[in-house]
Every structure is written in C-alpha cells, then in structure tokens.
Amino acid sequence: MQLVDRLLKGDKRAAAKIISMIEDRDAQAQKIVSLLHHHTGNAHIIGLTGPPGAGKSTLISALVREFRSRGKRVGVIAVDPTSPFTGGALLGDRVRMTDVGVDDGVYIRSMATRGHVGGLALATYDAVKVLEAMGMDKVFVETVGAGQSEVEVANLAHTTVIVEMPGSGDSIQILKAGILEIGDVYTVNKADEGGAESMVTNLKSVLPEDREGWAPPVLTTVASEGKGVPELADRLEEHFSYLKKSGKLGEKERIRSEVELRDALTETMLEKLTTSKGGKKLYEDVLDKVVSRKLDPHTAARRLLSGKTG
C-alpha cells in the first residue's frame, strides 16, 4: 500500500493521513495498522500525565528539544478532551510546542478523546504504532489533564512520568491511590514557584525506595526555562535501560499487547454480532429484552455469543 510505503520512509503527511483514518475508523485503517505492526517495537514510549496546568506540554516541548540535541527522532501525541455535548474539541497543546513543530525529526499530533475515558483516546494506541513505524526513537504521549484515576497511560507507555506542580496537594492527597502510584519518574514542574520543596518531600515520603529494582526518582523542573530537563531526560534513558536489563520491558509489552488484543477482540465480536445477516436485529431484540427486564445483561451476552436467543 502506497501510504504505508511513504510512512515507512518517514513521510509526515502519510502519518497524518493514516492517524486520521484510525481516528475516523476508516474501513482501511485496520488493514494499515496490521501492516505496521511488524515495524514497531523499537521505540521508547514515554507517557506524561498530571493535573491540567502542571506544564505537561511545555515540558514535552523542552524534552523534544533535549532529545533532538542527542540525535533522536521524536514523535508526540497530545490528547485533549472532546466535549460530551457537541463532540467538538479545542486542541491547544501545540501552542507550547511551536518551535519544535517545524523540526524535520519531529512529528506532533493533537488528538481528541472522542468519548474515551481514562486519559487517552482509543486511537492513541494505534497512533503510537504509526509513529514507531515512521522511525521515531522516542514517542511522547501526553494525557488529558488528569485527576486521580487516569491511569491508562501506564499500560501504553514504557516509562510513565507524573508531572506535578507546587501546591497541588497536601500529604493526604498524595497518599490516595491512583495516579500517583503509576509513575516511574516524578517531576515537580514550575519549581521556581514557592512550595516546590515541600511537594518533593511529600512525594518522596510515599514513594517506594525500591520497586523491583527501580527507585522512582523525584525531580524538579522549570520547563519554560529548560531547567532540570537534561537531568529528566537522563532519568528517562536510565529507566528504559533498567526495563531492558531487568526483563521488565517484555512484561510491559505483554501487558500492552493484552490490552490491545482484548480491545480488538471486543470490537471484532461486536462487529460480527451486529453486522452479520440478521445479527443487528438479533442484537436489538436482545437489547430490548434487557431493557424490559426479561433478560439480564450477562445471560443476554452469553446467548448472543452462542447464537441462540431463546
């Protein structure tokens, strides 16, 4: 396929078109992603998450510059929320990334969640593959401004960075389960504002000193000035080597592959059930029975799969 050949040569326009097809669930998209799968698996996927306004986009921009100076090709997928009412979205992460956007070795794509919860878009998984296949060494994924439970990025990324800012929570907030547990590397950004030190102390007090051979570091950065960014880049590289040496990389790949397989399985089953001859009608009939309390959802699902409606 011509589009795929162009992508494999690093053509950004081809990448852009393919990602749109994935997002729009174009009939060709699945076939293209299947062709790409064999060209993936070499890039370092880095997820950044944290509250809105912590400076994730600015930090990614600074990290892109840093990794470019180290000779790496860098891709970015920046996710922002879709309106639940209109389906529209304002994607504004690029505002902070203008200067790196024109670099030949950089591709940046803004992506709307389109109803998917968890901090990413459904298309993010396949879009990462597109960026890997076009030859990116580092792929950054920026989640929507996250609250406490947008932990999905940890399934997708090899290295997850939690970006916090001074004053965003006392020691009780930090003790809560969820997003603060998933980080491999932590940074308190906007560290030139007051309160950065106590944020660092609070974080350090709850993080494990050793998590299967890796101690999650807590850094400080001022992304807008590039302060602390080379050190952060070093920690990201260290974490990637740790994953490779310890065999954890394989475990992470397995988790991600399983998530992808499960999603694909659900989608394929649904498609098969709802597009086959008479399938749509059967599906609607069973749904009606669930609504009218004649069937419970679990029995209904089993019946749909066995092809008997009874």
Added chain:
Amino acid sequence: MAKKIRVLIAKPGLDGHDRGAKVIARALRDAGMEVIYTGLRQTPRDIVEAAIQEDVDAIGLSCLSGAHMTLFPEVVKLLRQKGADEIVVAGGGIIPEDDIPKLKKAGIKAVFGPGTRLEDVVKFFEHAAGK
C-alpha cells in the same frame, strides 16, 4: 464513525490580539469540530507544517497587524509547494475592503471582517470540509 472536521486556527504575524481567533475557535468547537489552536506569532511555515501534521481540512488565519497581504498568500503558496493545496484557507481580522479581491485571487477562499456572524463562519468550514 463519520469523518470529523478538523480546522487549524492560527495567528500569523506579530500582533497580540487573539480574542477574535479564540471566539472563532470556540464557535467551531461548539459546532462539533476538532479545532487545533496554535496561538500567537506564527510564521507561515509554522502554520503550514502544523496543518500537514494535524491533517486538517481547513486553516483559519487571523491577523490584525495589517500584514495580511504578505502573510495570508504566503500560507497558500507554502501549502502548494508541499502539495497540500487541498487544505482550504480562510482569513479574518481588520482587512480593508480593497484587499479582499486580491486575497481571493491569491487563493484565500473567504475573508471574514468585523461583524461577521459566527454561523456563517461555521457554515463556511463545514462546506470547506465537504459536509
């Protein structure tokens, strides 16, 4: 799933007046489009590169500095050079009446001045995306 309309809203040039651009971005968002907003002080090269990477259907340019006769046609020219001239370009801002035919001749598909109704802008971009 139907194809989403994606529009890039950008401010080329050096003026800092982005209220108009933000109002347009918001209106398009509320009409169900995905709006990529790239902010102030963009060069035509920044804008064209972003439009290609984001695979947008159209670009909306806002300029209040008076440099529209240079900046708007430059965007169209660069799109052509990159073989991406299927991306529709529209402009807005403080643009003298006399300049409008010249801009259209240079490939700017529509020019929206002060007092434009938001529904007309929405309709234009829907049409530009082939809906």
